[in-house]
Amino acid sequence: MKKCLVLLQFFLSFTVFSQTNERTLILLDIDSNLPIEDAVILVLKTKQVLMSNNEGKLVFELKGGSNLKITHSSYLPLTIKWASLNQSENIIYLKSKSNTLDDIVVTKQHPQEIIKELVNNSIKKLNVPARLKAYSREFFKLNGNYAYFNDGLINFQLYKDQKKVKSILLVEQNRSFGLVDDEISSDLLGYNLNVTMEKYYIFTVLRPLLDEKIRKKYNFIIKVYTFNQEYNEITAIPLEGTTELLDDFKIVYDVKRKLIIEINAEVSSITLAGLKEDNSKGFKNIIRSVFKTNYRVDAENYYLISSKEEINYEINTGNETKNIEVLNNLVTTNFNIQNYTYKESDVFKDKTLFNIKNSILTDYWNVSGLTPTTKELEIINKIIKSF
The missing domain is CATH 2.60.40.1120 (Carboxypeptidase-like, regulatory domain)
Structure with a gap:
């Protein structure tokens, strides 16, 4: 008993x-x-x-x-x-870490030199080789209407090849729904996953700020990060009257470790107002451009934790002008320094998840690490039902 x-x-x-x-x-x-x-x-x-x-x-x-x-x-x-x-x-x-004072950091080193140092050190410290399991979600709008949606669970195997960061993609599950205009080429549908992670790991978005000639086009300011005294924040704002497509930048970094924690880049409405519209065939007139990445420092590990990219532009296709908008989110759900075991046939070599057949084995989006908002869920359900 x-x-x-x-x-x-x-x-x-x-x-x-x-x-x-x-x-x-x-x-x-x-x-x-x-x-x-x-x-x-x-x-x-x-x-x-x-x-x-x-x-x-x-x-x-x-x-x-x-x-x-x-x-x-x-x-x-x-x-x-x-x-x-x-x-x-x-x-x-x-509870916020907010500091009421907006302390300006005075340094003999030019902010541009600090950015170069941060980029070089961050590239060295990012864990490579490593693997990231990530959830990617993308919305596509055509002429103001949501026309396409895709998401998927993706494994990124990161490695170095001749000092360059490369990635191998393995798609576990994915779904893709919507009606795509035949006149829009596949190159315009979403962000290229084969280069996305690689550019995040070499900080491609910051390259314009590393150009020596750029000093005359930007106003740089360094402050103690308002929400965390261990961080500093560098802002780089195009000088008034610019007629070039230049982003406003904000870089948050760990002062002691000299590691980049967050990058924000966005073309401001002021900059957009100063640009001349070009209606020639194939030219993209930018309406909105947003970029954000976050990196995590966990003990000895340092890796990408999330990214957000949005692009909205008008393009003359020859027959008409179309308004195209792509919104992409990516969140790393698991990090590991071990390599994957895979077959060459498992490697995803296409550009975007738009180009791959649906593979739905589980309700993976419910454990994706990124919960859709009420509005996003409404859009997803509407697109799926109309498919």
């Missing part, structure tokens, strides 16, 4: 442990009650990485339970015990 009770207790414990639990978190600023976007949530048991959307929300599933560690460059870190997440929606408040 005693033996039966022990066995029963074992099976009950196993059932509880193996049970899949779904949790919803909503992250809010404790002072303003506003949602917190781009917070990184680490599941301590599985090392899975999650990210909050612009509603401060994330939904995920987990077998058993695990404590969670929440970090954000603008807020104090917080560890949440699994037992406390007992509601259908769990509201978590984060």
Whole structure:
């Protein structure tokens, strides 16, 4: 009888442990009650990485339970015990690291030289070889209407080839839905996944700031990062009256480690207003351009954690002018320094997920690490139903 009770207790414990639990978190600023976007949530048991959307929300599933560690460059870190997440929606408040003073950093070294040093050191410190498991999601708009959507679970195997960072892509699962205008070439549909990770690992977006001639076209300022005293922030703003397509830059970096933590690049409305429109066939007139990447420093590891790219432009196809907009999000859900084992036939060699047949084995988007907002979910469901 005693033996039966022990066995029963074992099976009950196993059932509880193996049970899949779904949790919803909503992250809010404790002072303003506003949602917190781009917070990184680490599941301590599985090392899975999650990210909050612009509603401060994330939904995920987990077998058993695990404590969670929440970090954000603008807020104090917080560890949440699994037992406390007992509601259908769990509201978590984060406390800002905000410093009321806007301290300007005075240095003999020109900001451009600091950026060069940061780029060189960050490239050296990024873990390569390594593998990133990532969730990619992309929306495509044609003439203001959502026309296409794709997402997928992707494995990036990063390695060095003659001092250059290269990546091998393995697509686990993917889905692609929508009606594509036949007159739009495949080159215009989305970001090229074969070069995306490589450019993030050599900081391609910052190359314009490394040009010696650029000093005369930008105003550089270094400040102590408002939300974290361990970080500095470099802003580079095009001088007034520019007639070139130049981004506004913001670079957040770890002062002690000399590592880039965050990059923001966006063409401002002021810059766009000063550009001349070109209606020649094939020319892209930029309406909006946004770029953002975040990097994570975890003990001895340093790697990309997320990216966001948006491009909106008008193009003269010869018959008409079309408005094209592409919105791409990528979040690293798992990081590992081990290499993948794969066959050459498994390697994804095409440009975008638009060009690959759907492979849906599970509801992978529910455990993707990036929860769609209410509006995004509405768009996804509408596109899928119309397919």
